[in-house]
Amino acid sequence: MIETPSPNWDERSLPISMLVLHYTGMQSGAEAIARLADPEAKVSAHYVIAEDGQIVRMVAEDKRAWHAGRSWWRGVTDINSASIGIEIVNPGHEFGYRPFPEEQIDALVPLVGAIVGRHGITRGNIVGHSDIAPARKRDPGELFPWHRLARLRLALPRPTKNLMDPNWTDGGFLLALERFGYDVADKMAAVVAFQRRFRPELIDGEIDGECRAILLALLLPKPQGDD
Numbered sequence: 001m002i003e004t005p006s007p008n009w010d011e012r013s014l015p016i017s018m019l020v021l022h023y024t025g026m027q028s029g030a031e032a033i034a035r036l037a038d039p040e041a042k043v044s045a046h047y048v049i050a051e052d053g054q055i056v057r058m059v060a061e062d063k064r065a066w067h068a069g070r071s072w073w074r075g076v077t078d079i080n081s082a083s084i085g086i087e088i089v090n091p092g093h094e095f096g097y098r099p100f101p102e103e104q105i106d107a108l109v110p111l112v113g114a115i116v117g118r119h120g121i122t123r124g125n126i127v128g129h130s131d132i133a134p135a136r137k138r139d140p141g142e143l144f145p146w147h148r149l150a151r152l153r154l155a156l157p158r159p160t161k162n163l164m165d166p167n168w169t170d171g172g173f174l175l176a177l178e179r180f181g182y183d184v185a186d187k188m189a190a191v192v193a194f195q196r197r198f199r200p201e202l203i204d205g206e207i208d209g210e211c212r213a214i215l216l217a218l219l220l221p222k223p224q225g226d227d
Contacts, residue, residue, distance in 0.1 A: 006037045006058040008044035008066050016061070018076070018083035018125040019115055020068055020132060023139040024048070025092030032089060033058075042066060045085040051100075053107035061115070071132035072183040073125070079132055084115050088140055099143050112154050124181065126155045134193030135186040142200035158198050159217030165209040166216045173207045176215055 022045065024032035029050045035041045036048065036058055044065045048056040059065040067085030076082050088108065090100060115121065128144065129137040149155035168176065174184045177194060184190040188205045195203045198214050 001055045001057055004033060004037060004048075004056050004058055006044040006065070007039045008036070008042055009059045009063040012062070012064045012081045014076070014078060014081040016082065016084060016119040017121060018073065018079060018127065019112065019121050020079065020083045020085050020127055020129060021140050021144070022067060022085065022087045022129045023090035023092045023141060023144075024087050025090070025094060025139060027091055027095050029089035032087065036087065045087040047085075047111060048087045048089065049104055049107050049111070050089050051104050053101075053103035055107055055111060061118070068129070068132060070136070071129075073127060073132045074181045084119070084121075086111070088144075090140070093138055093141065097141060097143065100140075100145065105145055105148055109148060109152065109154065112149060113152065116154060123150075123153060123156045127181075128197060130193045130196055131182065134182060134189040138196065142196050142203060146197065156218065159214050163210070163213035163217055165213045167209075168212050170207050173212055173215065176219060180215060180219060 026032040026035065029048070033048055033056060036044050044059050045067045046057070046059045046061055046065050048058060061084055064080050065085050066080055067087070068079040068083060071079045073079060088100065088104065091097065126149065129139045146155050147157070150157035174187055174190065177190055178184045182190045182194060191207055192203055192205045195211065199210060
């Protein structure tokens with residue numbers, strides 16, 4: 001692990017209960033790290049993971065990094081105070097979004113496991129930036145391999161068995177989506193963010209039977225629900 005301290009942090013006002021995954025969305029990892037260390041940029045993250053798997057630590061976990069911005073999840077609005085932020089080097093949708101290399105995910109998985117172990121973070125609070133800011137963000141995006149984390153109980157899995165369409169109205173779906181954790185102020189953005197995370201092969205913003213069934217399964221008690 002390389003230490004590259006960022007000056008962009010302050011003290012937490014909430015206990016750590018979340019982990020937020022991002023992509024850097026810049027043309028290179030070096031450019032992203034330089035920005036995260038720039039006091040003028042006023043952004044930072046606790047960790048950055050390069051495409052070759054190198055981990056860079058930029059802010060101590062007990063400090064509040066500035067990675068989430070204006071966001072909301074399960075009633076929490078100061079997500080920076082409540083979370084650890086990991087930036088994963090990837091050019092993102094603006095600069096040529098591409099699959100995440102195996103070496104990068106191989107480095108991410110044990111880091112996530114260690115953070116979860118230290119702070120007791122539940123699977124339902126391991127989220128992407130698009131989950132907590134659906135109207136603003138798309139990262140880490142539909143190519144991120146959430147299933148790799150889910151197999152190790154480091155993220156919620158996509159429900160696939162015994163799915164039942166509850167035939168909610170669109171309003172009922174949005175109420176359920178808000179109950180699950182999403183900010184639904186921008187209805188279309190919330191549906192797209194949900195699809196990007198749990199049904200990435202079809203991201204159209206339409207509330208269909210499969211979306212309703214997946215969300216119902218996620219809201220059911222264990223084993224398909226949260227920890």
